[in-house]
Amino acid sequence: MHASRLSLIASVTLLCATLASNTLCAQDKPQPLFHPDGSVTSPAGTIPYSSLASPQARAFFPKMLAEGAKAPPITAPIEQSRAFYDRLNSDRAARMQKLYPVKIHRETIAGVGTDVVLPAQGVAPDNRDRVLINLHGGAFLWGAHSGGLVESIPIASVGRIKVISVDYRQGPEYTFPAASDDVEAVYRALLKQYKPGNIGIYGCSAGGILTGEATARIISDKLPVPGAIGIFCGSLVDVLGDATYVAPMLNGQGIPTHPMGLASLPYFRGANPNDPLVQPGLSPALLAKFPPTLLISGTRDMTLSSLIYSQQLLDQAGAQTELHIWEGMWHSFFSDPELPESKDAYRVIARFFLQHLGH
Numbered sequence: 001m002h003a004s005r006l007s008l009i010a011s012v013t014l015l016c017a018t019l020a021s022n023t024l025c026a027q028d029k030p031q032p033l034f035h036p037d038g039s040v041t042s043p044a045g046t047i048p049y050s051s052l053a054s055p056q057a058r059a060f061f062p063k064m065l066a067e068g069a070k071a072p073p074i075t076a077p078i079e080q081s082r083a084f085y086d087r088l089n090s091d092r093a094a095r096m097q098k099l100y101p102v103k104i105h106r107e108t109i110a111g112v113g114t115d116v117v118l119p120a121q122g123v124a125p126d127n128r129d130r131v132l133i134n135l136h137g138g139a140f141l142w143g144a145h146s147g148g149l150v151e152s153i154p155i156a157s158v159g160r161i162k163v164i165s166v167d168y169r170q171g172p173e174y175t176f177p178a179a180s181d182d183v184e185a186v187y188r189a190l191l192k193q194y195k196p197g198n199i200g201i202y203g204c205s206a207g208g209i210l211t212g213e214a215t216a217r218i219i220s221d222k223l224p225v226p227g228a229i230g231i232f233c234g235s236l237v238d239v240l241g242d243a244t245y246v247a248p249m250l251n252g253q254g255i256p257t258h259p260m261g262l263a264s265l266p267y268f269r270g271a272n273p274n275d276p277l278v279q280p281g282l283s284p285a286l287l288a289k290f291p292p293t294l295l296i297s298g299t300r301d302m303t304l305s306s307l308i309y310s311q312q313l314l315d316q317a318g319a320q321t322e323l324h325i326w327e328g329m330w331h332s333f334f335s336d337p338e339l340p341e342s343k344d345a346y347r348v349i350a351r352f353f354l355q356h357l358g359h
Contacts, residue, residue: 047250050299053328054340064330065252074139074260078172082142089146089335093153096337100157104149110185113167115145117152124160130198130357131190132156133226134165135183135214137205137233137332140267141170150335151204154342159350164190168210171267176278179267183214184221196224200353202294204332205303208234209262212310216280219289228356230294230349233303233331236281236313238262238273241305250300251330259302281310287317294322294352296345298329324348 033041049058067088072081101120106113132155136148148165156163166186169178183201190199203211208231215229244259262268268278276283280290295311297304304325311323326333326341334342 050328053326057328057333057339057341060336060339061328061330064336068251074141074264078141085138085142086146089143089150092335092337093146093149096150096153099337100154102153102156104153107164109164109166110189112182112186113144114186115148115152115165115167117149117156117163117165119157119160121157121160123162126358127159127161127354129194130161130200130353131194132159132161132163132353133183133186133190133199133201134163135168135179135201135203135207135210136165137203137207138170140179140206140210140265141172143206144170151202151207154334154337154346155202155349158346159354161350161353171265171269175267175269176271177213177217179210180213180217180277183210184217184223187214187218187226188223191224195358197227198358199226200228200230200357201226202230202232202349202353203234204232204335205234206265206267208232208303208307210234212236212280213277215290216277216283216286219286220277225289225291227358228292228294228353229290230296230352231307231310232294232296232334232349233298233301233307235303235306236287236310237279237306239303239306241309243304243306244302247300247302247304247331281313284313284317287314287319290314290317290319292320292322292352292356294324294349296324296326296334296348298326298331298333298341300328300330301333302331322352 103118105116107116134152136143138147144167152163152165168182201211211229211231238261245255249255271278280286295307297307311321314321334345
């Protein structure tokens with residue numbers, strides 16, 4: 001046999017040994033089906049949990065999925081969903097307080113209910129004139145109080161900074177722009193006490209989306225912009241892209257036929273999807289005025305694609321951004337404080353605001 005032919009056979013044999021899924025060696029296995037529009041239909045298979053995530057995350061991931069499977073569907077009566085997530089978040093907040101001691105009190109600011117979270121060891125001297133506004137997650141349906149505490153406790157403690165978590169109005173009782181109205185009211189009140197550059201705003205999931213919307217509203221109303229913002233597991237545009245299909249699959253939920261976007265949320269009933277105060281990413285002019293923005297997600301988060309796209313839009317508009325993605329992590333992963341990835345996220349968040357506020 002010709003030497004080049006032998007060489008080719010040897011190369012294919014080696015390739016087969018290292019890539020079992022190679023089409024040269026696995027013609028008997030079902031192959032993905034590629035469609036003209038770029039979509040792919042793939043046969044069922046098993047995807048292992050990421051070997052790059054921490055051992056703690058690997059052990060916790062199945063428990064997290066099992067707990068999530070108990071959640072009521074988004075179409076369930078709102079009281080049922082709020083009770084479920086309040087129990088879940090209250091447990092998380094209690095665990096957090098053991099790791100991150102804080103002092104908490106209720107306060108009404110500009111007619112809006114809030115939780116004020118202070119580090120038990122005291123606000124750091126450099127942060128006495130700084131404050132953070134937290135906007136909790138929960139699909140614009142739940143998360144008030146306990147969900148806000150989950151997002152505020154570790155940041156207040158690690159950053160040694162005052163955090164005010166806002167119980168903004170939600171659906172289905174209220175619709176857009178009620179939440180933005182509430183955030184602006186609180187922000188206006190804080191401007192009487194703090195310089196705008198010393199105020200930060202951040203949120204996760206719905207709170208991340210609202211952070212972008214509230215910032216756009218502040219700019220639109222010609223108020224001075226905050227010193228920095230954080231959009232976590234959220235977006236400046238509708239929730240679209242690869243992650244809306246891939247993440248549910250990686251989280252054991254299968255590939256959705258129709259991923260959940262903003263239009264499916266009761267809060268946005270009747271809202272114009274092309275309004276840049278709903279999707280700030282649609283307006284480069286607005287994005288150009290955004291303050292430094294921290295964006296956080298995980299590789300198993302359904303908002304990953306839209307969050308990455310949001311970072312690209314901000315960068316194209318000239319805004320300063322910082323993007324952090326954690327391998328193997330799911331939507332709002334840092335709500336569980338024991339994970340090394342969560343502790344790393346708290347460090348990143350605190351560092352970002354301490355670096356950018358007051359400058």
